Amino acid sequence: MSTTATTAPRTAPLATRRRWRLKPGWLVLNSNVLLTFLFLYAPIVILVIFSFNASRQQAVWVGFTVEWYEQMMRDERVIAAAKNSLIIALVSTAVSTVIGTLTALALDRFRFRAKTAFEGAMYLPIIVPEIVMAISLLVFFNTTFNLLDRWLGLTLKFGLGTITIAHIAFSFPFVAVVVRARLADFDRTLEQAAQDLGANEWQTFRYVTLPLLMPGILAGALLAFTLSIDDFVITFFNAGIGATTLPLEIYGRIRRGITPEVNALSAVLLLASIALVLGSALLQRRR
Amino acid sequence: MALAEGVETQPQPPASLAARLTDWARRRTGIKLSLVLGPGAFWLLVFFLIPLGVVLAYSFASRGAYGQVIWRLTLENYTRFFDWLYIRVFLVSVWIALLTTVICLVIGYPFAFVMARVPRRWRNALLVLVMVPFWTNFLVRTYAIMLLLRNEGLINSALRWLGVIEQPITMLFTTFAVVLGLVYGYLPFMILPLYASIEKFDFTLVEAAQDLGASTWQVFTRVLLPLTMPGVVAGSILVFIPSVGAFVTPDLLGGGKVVMIGNLIQQQFLTVRHWPFGSAVSFVLMAVVLVSTMAYFRVGGERRV
Amino acid sequence: MGRVADVELRNVSKVFDNAVVAVDGVSLEIEPGEFFSLLGPSGCGKTTTLRMIAGFEMPTSGEIYIEGRPMGETPPFRRNVNTVFQNYALFPHMTVADNVAFGLRMKRVPRDEITRRVREALQLVRLVGFEDRYPRQLSGGQQQRVALARALINRPRVLLLDEPLGALDLKLRKEMQLELKHLQMTVGITFIYVTHDQEEALTMSDRIAVMNAGRVLQVGTPLEIYERPSNRFVADFIGESNFLDGRVVELNGQRATVLVDDRLPVPARVQDGLAVGEQVTIAIRPEKIRLHPTGGEGAEGCVPGRVEEVVYIGTDTYYLVRLTDCCTIRVRVQNSQNRLDSGEMVGEGTEVLLSWLPETAMVLKA
Numbered sequence: 001m002s003t004t005a006t007t008a009p010r011t012a013p014l015a016t017r018r019r020w021r022l023k024p025g026w027l028v029l030n031s032n033v034l035l036t037f038l039f040l041y042a043p044i045v046i047l048v049i050f051s052f053n054a055s056r057q058q059a060v061w062v063g064f065t066v067e068w069y070e071q072m073m074r075d076e077r078v079i080a081a082a083k084n085s086l087i088i089a090l091v092s093t094a095v096s097t098v099i100g101t102l103t104a105l106a107l108d109r110f111r112f113r114a115k116t117a118f119e120g121a122m123y124l125p126i127i128v129p130e131i132v133m134a135i136s137l138l139v140f141f142n143t144t145f146n147l148l149d150r151w152l153g154l155t156l157k158f159g160l161g162t163i164t165i166a167h168i169a170f171s172f173p174f175v176a177v178v179v180r181a182r183l184a185d186f187d188r189t190l191e192q193a194a195q196d197l198g199a200n201e202w203q204t205f206r207y208v209t210l211p212l213l214m215p216g217i218l219a220g221a222l223l224a225f226t227l228s229i230d231d232f233v234i235t236f237f238n239a240g241i242g243a244t245t246l247p248l249e250i251y252g253r254i255r256r257g258i259t260p261e262v263n264a265l266s267a268v269l270l271l272a273s274i275a276l277v278l279g280s281a282l283l284q285r286r287r
Numbered sequence: 288m289a290l291a292e293g294v295e296t297q298p299q300p301p302a303s304l305a306a307r308l309t310d311w312a313r314r315r316t317g318i319k320l321s322l323v324l325g326p327g328a329f330w331l332l333v334f335f336l337i338p339l340g341v342v343l344a345y346s347f348a349s350r351g352a353y354g355q356v357i358w359r360l361t362l363e364n365y366t367r368f369f370d371w372l373y374i375r376v377f378l379v380s381v382w383i384a385l386l387t388t389v390i391c392l393v394i395g396y397p398f399a400f401v402m403a404r405v406p407r408r409w410r411n412a413l414l415v416l417v418m419v420p421f422w423t424n425f426l427v428r429t430y431a432i433m434l435l436l437r438n439e440g441l442i443n444s445a446l447r448w449l450g451v452i453e454q455p456i457t458m459l460f461t462t463f464a465v466v467l468g469l470v471y472g473y474l475p476f477m478i479l480p481l482y483a484s485i486e487k488f489d490f491t492l493v494e495a496a497q498d499l500g501a502s503t504w505q506v507f508t509r510v511l512l513p514l515t516m517p518g519v520v521a522g523s524i525l526v527f528i529p530s531v532g533a534f535v536t537p538d539l540l541g542g543g544k545v546v547m548i549g550n551l552i553q554q555q556f557l558t559v560r561h562w563p564f565g566s567a568v569s570f571v572l573m574a575v576v577l578v579s580t581m582a583y584f585r586v587g588g589e590r591r592v
Numbered sequence: 593m594g595r596v597a598d599v600e601l602r603n604v605s606k607v608f609d610n611a612v613v614a615v616d617g618v619s620l621e622i623e624p625g626e627f628f629s630l631l632g633p634s635g636c637g638k639t640t641t642l643r644m645i646a647g648f649e650m651p652t653s654g655e656i657y658i659e660g661r662p663m664g665e666t667p668p669f670r671r672n673v674n675t676v677f678q679n680y681a682l683f684p685h686m687t688v689a690d691n692v693a694f695g696l697r698m699k700r701v702p703r704d705e706i707t708r709r710v711r712e713a714l715q716l717v718r719l720v721g722f723e724d725r726y727p728r729q730l731s732g733g734q735q736q737r738v739a740l741a742r743a744l745i746n747r748p749r750v751l752l753l754d755e756p757l758g759a760l761d762l763k764l765r766k767e768m769q770l771e772l773k774h775l776q777m778t779v780g781i782t783f784i785y786v787t788h789d790q791e792e793a794l795t796m797s798d799r800i801a802v803m804n805a806g807r808v809l810q811v812g813t814p815l816e817i818y819e820r821p822s823n824r825f826v827a828d829f830i831g832e833s834n835f836l837d838g839r840v841v842e843l844n845g846q847r848a849t850v851l852v853d854d855r856l857p858v859p860a861r862v863q864d865g866l867a868v869g870e871q872v873t874i875a876i877r878p879e880k881i882r883l884h885p886t887g888g889e890g891a892e893g894c895v896p897g898r899v900e901e902v903v904y905i906g907t908d909t910y911y912l913v914r915l916t917d918c919c920t921i922r923v924r925v926q927n928s929q930n931r932l933d934s935g936e937m938v939g940e941g942t943e944v945l946l947s948w949l950p951e952t953a954m955v956l957k958a
């Protein structure tokens with residue numbers, strides 16, 4: 001999931017371009033682009049529009065209202081779920097960013113036995129279907145909790161803790177991949193220059209390596225945050241009773257029937273993540 | 288070097304001060320490595336590999352009368368999967384995933400082509416526009432499709448208002464809805480690798496082919512398509528894998544009428560409480576995914592990021 | 593000698609993991625205040641040697657001494673040497689001032705002293721006013737000077753420079769050569785300079801070590817290296833040489849006669865330990881050979897030949913002359929003393945006589 005696919009610019013000679021563009025095929029191609037964007041964005045836009053619809057009958061536009069948003073903000077279940085989502089996302093982002101960055105450094109800087117095996121295993125959480133990871137954690141937590149209960153009399157339950165652990169498990173490999181991509185272009189002579197100028201290993205890391213890796217680490221953190229706040233499947237299987245996140249709340253409401261409040265809640269989640277991504281894109285461009 | 292390369296210490300004759308120093312340095316490298324690698328290795332082992340191992344173990348166990356797991360080694364969970372009931376689920380999943388992949392490819396290839404050929408200043412904007420849906424909540428986007436497709440949804444209302452139909456067309460809870468939802472969800476996964484490989488394509492080759500008398504169609508099939516094959520393979524795998532293991536989309540858009548492997552697993556774990564069978568099904572799904580991933584690396588696709 | 597060498601290498605070798613022998617038994621002594629160059633083609637081990645002195649690589653065997661102390665596995669940050677990297681390796685996330693101050697900050701030098709010394713260092717390299725720029729906002733030459741200031745501010749005992757002018761264009765490179773030499777004389781620090789550019793090495797160095805295939809072939813002043821190359825590689829790599837293989841047939845005072853190809857006697861310089869009958873190679877610089885018209889006076893000791901090709905290169909003209917029944921030889925004649933003035937053109941096909949002073953024809957043992 002590369003955020004940017006930057007390759008060296010290769011502008012073809014003008015003649016080629018012009019010839020290809022003047023063909024009627026371009027019309028078909030361009031309409032394909034328009035229709036695709038329509039396809040990608042129309043459902044989202046319609047969802048947002050209808051979250052402001054005054055009617056409970058959603059197919060017909062009656063008038064503008066923010067009532068559903070007001071209701072949503074008064075809804076304690078929603079507030080609790082939002083709080084849970086945020087706590088889980090912040091904790092799992094922090095932990096998976098640290099773990100992911102360290103793992104990337106280990107893979108880039110050290111040679112060790114079973115490195116290839118470790119790398120392969122690290123990509124597995126990215127490849128394995130979510131549902132499999134979800135049930136494996138469910139089974140694991142369940143089994144472990146049973147054993148702990150039986151052997152040590154320790155009672156542990158599904159909840160925020162299990163969700164957070166699960167989120168870290170699937171997001172830190174993503175962070176590692178992003179940071180490692182940054183490390184791959186890292187100019188090692190900069191570190192040698194620092195050492196040459198009297199910086200010991202820690203100082204080199206602190207003043208040269210880390211600042212230069214920062215954009216990659218931030219991108220990884222953003223990815224981890226988004227993955228966590230959006231996750232449904234793995235959370236669904238590992239939440240237990242009582243701990244609800246925003247996606248779980250939305251899912252529960254959808255199953256019970258489509259209401260305008262769900263639209264409002266969905267719209268908020270949608271716009272929040274779009275704002276987050278565009279904001280960070282702008283921030284990175286300014287750097 | 289900062290976080291020095293692990294095994295770069297030099298062999299020295301033993302019993303000298305240098306040897307002791309070397310040993311010390313080597314030990315320190317070991318400590319550093321375990322500090323840096325440790326947390327990731329720990330998390331991967333304890334919260335990913337061991338759970339998978341437990342599931343694997345469960346898949347060979349039996350189910351007791353009350354849904355508890357009985358540790359009696361058996362292959363019956365796997366043989367049970369060959370019941371037509373489950374094979375059908377499996378085939379439906381693969382069929383839906385393949386259909387999704389092909390549709391994404393048909394939409395995505397021309398799209399990526401245009402994206403790679405527009406002036407550079409537009410390219411990044413288009414790229415961001417493709418990326419944004421990927422960064423937004425999948426559940427919410429599935430829900431947005433639901434809103435459009437249901438009987439009281441916008442499409443049916445519009446068609447009725449136009450007088451095209453009198454009775455609403457049932458679109459929700461059909462295979463069509465599931466495929467649409469999956470295409471909607473995973474189209475960016477197809478477009479991005481395609482774009483990456485078409486962008487790298489040297490378009491003077493088109494001129495060369497035309498110069499040698501190739502028609503536009505021949506240019507496409509003989510030059511462009513073969514050279515952008517890594518992108519096609521990567522995109523197809525990236526769409527196929529999450530589609531075949533989909534759970535949310537068939538759950539919401541299939542509404543129990545379209546059952547895919549993901550739903551079967553969920554049923555076995557949460558409704559039927561037959562964990563050993565659910566585990567076996569999970570491993571069958573894993574096998575499908577791993578085989579297709581391996582096929583991808585076999586074809587020598589580009590490194591995915 | 594009394595003085596301790598700033599840097600001394602004793603039989604240093606470096607074998608990389610892939611069994612490539614990068615440096616093979618190198619011994620060098622570099623005196624305080626010297627401008628010392630390591631010169632050789634790419635892959636000759638010169639950069640690896642420099643990196644071992646800096647501490648980025650550890651020798652597989654042998655020992656490196658800096659100021660008389662054996663370095664062992666001392667890490668780079670505890671060596672009193674600083675490096676100017678080939679690509680400058682300026683920290684892209686720091687301003688010029690922060691780059692220059694880096695070394696002092698790492699040593700926790702008081703803040704006001706840092707400010708003062710940064711200023712001095714920037715004055716030294718004529719970059720005052722550029723403190724707040726970032727490296728990417730500087731030209732190649734300016735980046736080069738920041739790299740110098742960043743290294744010199746630490747007042748190292750030895751400055752190591754790894755092809756620091758390689759990335760600059762020709763004109764700027766010439767300017768920087770002089771500037772570097774001046775700088776070195778101003779600060780009085782020992783410079784160890786790695787380059788593959790022989791002209792650069794000859795222009796700037798007090799002494800040069802010519803390296804090839806991991807070994808040091810000759811160490812000497814530019815004059816010694818150029819005028820008295822000790823072997824064929826040095827004679828070929830530094831400047832140009834014509835090589836003639838033959839057998840010593842006569843020794844006569846300062847003058848030896850070598851029979852080339854068993855038929856052509858040519859004069860050469862006598863050298864210690866040379867014996868009649870020995871197989872040798874003669875190396876003659878193209879610019880030390882003179883062309884004469886045939887039939888004139890002074891034909892004795894001259895070698896006859898025929899001009900096969902004339903290449904005009906502006907300041908000089910090259911003549912490719914085929915010696916009778918033998919090999920070809922390149923002759924380089926300055927155009928100031930050439931044909932048009934005297935009205936005589938030496939054209940292709942012209943029969944000529946070649947002569948040189950015997951002491952300019954160096955005898956290299958096989």
